[in-house]
Amino acid sequence: MIIYSIIRNELTQQIRDKVIVSLGLLILLLLTVSVVSGINYYSEMADQHHQAEELARVQWENQGAKNPHSAAHYGTFAFKPVTAMSVFDPGVDRYTGVSIFLEGHRQNFAAYSLAEDKEASRRFAELTPAFIFAYLFPLFIILAGYRSVVGEKENGMYRYLKSQGVSTGQLIAGKTMGLWAVILLIYLPFLLIGCLFLLLTDSLGSNLTGFSLMVAVWLVYFGVIAHITIIVSTLAKSSGSSMVILLSVWIISTLLVPRLITNIASGIYPVPDTTQFYQAVRTDLLEGIDGHNPYSEHSVAFRDSVLTAHGVDDVADLPFNFRGMMLQEGEEFEKRIYDHHFAKIDEIHRSQIRLFSFSSILSPSIAARMTSMAAAGTDMHSFNHFSRKAEAYRIELMRELNLDLKIHAVGERAAGYAVGGEFFAQNLSFTYERPDQVFIDSSKIPPLIILLFWFGASAGILSVVARKEEVL
Helix, strand or coil, X not given: CHHHHHHHHHHHHHHHCHHHHHHHHHHHHHHHHHHHHHHHHHHHHHHHHHHHHHHHHHHHXXXXXXXXXXXXXXCEEEECCXXXXXXXXXXXXXXXXXXEEEECCECCXXXXXXXXXXXXXXXXXXXXXXXXXXXXXXXXXXXXXXXCCHHHHHCCHHHHHHHCCCCHHHHHHHHHHHHHHHHHHHHHHHHHHHHHHHHHCCCHHHHHHHHHHHHHHHHHHHHHHHHHHHHHHHHCCCHXXXXXXXXXXXXXXXHHHHHHHHHHHHHHCCXXXXXXXXXXXXXXXXXXXXXXXXXXXXXXXXXXXXXXXXXXXXXXXXXCCHHHHHHHHHHHHHHHHHHHHHHHHHHHHHHHHHHHHHHHHCCHHHHHHHHHHHHHCCCHHHHHHHHHHHHHHHHHHHHHHHHHHHHHCCHHHCCCCCECHHHHHHCCCCCCCCCCCCCCCHHHXXXXXXXXXXXXXXXXXXXXXXXXXXXX
């Protein structure tokens, strides 16, 4: 009953505080604006994706009569669809590129990042719910709670409550729950808006797990901030020192540490630039079959092995088009080389992410942001999943083109062999579907565990502080 009275009194004081109410309404307004702008972004990008996908298919089917291998060099595009969860946390989606050009003999990086033309400061300050939760909401919690306990000491209410039989533990528990109530008053409307959006877009079912996890992650993060705020408010000598300490914690945790770890990760695990990457690929490609150079050492050896296997002396005597066979053999070799070098890039990224994950022991905001992106399906793991699917489609399309050349460009039909729109219309098309499950791989477990550790540790320290103050 005593704790309930403290909670009610704390909530009443917060509601009467015009500064807190104004800040709370501002946060709620910013959340609403960020969701609305996110919905507009999602709708615009979904339409653009649909139009681009249709246009790419129309261009492929209407490229005119040509040799299948010429069509392979003509190429097509794979477009990464935008997910409804990007409304809440766009993650890396706006920085990784939205399309991959698929062509013969070459794997390409994703291109046309939506943030390519933006200044770094604008990218940092992009208004999204995730940005507000990571940077602004903690400030609101700090401003709402930095005087919770120390303010009672300063105005003499603390001694009065003690004389009335209210224990320090009860006071701290009531203040903490009161701060939680303030947090929920702002957070619950966002939750309702989010559910309504997912329901209206018929994506609630497929994103329910991810959305629920994201909601829980940010609540845990807010809990950590609330606990730290009450701890500092309890131990501080004055409201001023409480504010200074908490703001210092916010600056270090949300601004300095993430930036510092990012620079350290880039320094320890540097990613080679595009020129270095393709130079290394070209060097390795010299060690295998070149589908466009029948006179290279490896191409000649492959040709001789095929002639020997079929008991003929000239490729013209083979029952199939040898060029189509060699092109596909070269394609398979080139894929292995590209896969090898892309795997090196992926390993560098994984090393950076592992370092960033374990560094969340220094900053709960890192843990919350990484887990939130994973829940939203907008992290690098999700993007790599799309890239792998696009590459699998590319190699299947090249195999289909080369197989047609191998089977049908035989004898008199070999010279000037071409196919038209009917053939291209029958080629398989690329359709990417995100898995329904949340992308939580082994690299995402550490930050999730560390975030829970932060919550448990902050709650434990708050309990210890309460007992210590009780003795004093």
